[in-house]
Amino acid sequence: MAKSRSVIFSLLLALPILWSASSAHADQAFQRLMPLLVDLDGWQGKKPDGMSMEMPNGSMTTATREYQRGPARAHASVMVGTAAMGALAPIHAGMNVTTSEGHMLTASMHGMQVLKSYTTAQKSGALIVALDKDAMFSLSYNGMTEDEALALAEKFDWKAIQAATKK
Template sequence: MMLKPRYRILCFLVALSVLSPFSSVRADQPFQRLLPLLIDLAGWQGKKPDGMSMQMSDTSMTTATREYTRDSARVQAAVLVGQAAIGALAPIESGMNIQTPDGHVTPATMHGMQVLKHYNNLEKSGTLVVGLGKDVLFHFTFDGLTEEEGVALAEKFDWKALQAAAPAK
């Protein structure tokens, strides 16, 4: 009978010692530097910003996202750091330029940074991808807005601050 309570206490202490390093690591995750930069947008209902940092032997990835709604319109702001960002930046670097009656994908320079604008006229939706570094991007998607409205909202975020706060590889 005495063995069971001792065993339970021992299991609890082992679990506590195993989990306690994660609580201190969690507090210092790289994505947390990005969350305060996913600002409130006037007139929009913003969800709580969220993020994730992951490291493996030779690669790492960090994301921070926040969603917003206003009536039927929706937007999402995200920062992506790491290998996935490198792949997503390829169309910017290639100078991809597509024009159709339904929309376009066009490269541009905004605030000294390379961007790729995508807009679908029929769906009133678009994406702005901003190259913040060789493995860092700001990704802004919007639904239910004109291209001008979507881009204007994306410009409310401080791209230079996002660039500076992105975790170094």
């Protein structure tokens, strides 16, 4: 009886250690992405944030960071998992739409497929970079031209982000 109590007591003591070890493992998925959302010269960046979620039919990991410079705003994010697959569908389909109000165009930048969207009146848009079939980097923005936003997006190391999403 004393031996079984000792085993139960040891197990109860080990539970918090096992719990923290499994939590640390789950946290690693987004924690390795957050440092890749770098400081941008001339911009005030908020603290990066992230999350990992496991579901029966898939998983999702995100890391995000918001930036501000005067009235201009930018939101950088990395997404891995089933949600990224859905967001990448227009790139894989080769979608191109141009109107008098803006555009949504697929292209290639630095050897990667991208989707560029821009709304002229609001000076807002997004750049989505396909890192893999289920991984993407995106920069959404407002208060700046598309060229300014593309130059800002290029300050992130897409290849390093791509490598981090595969770990």
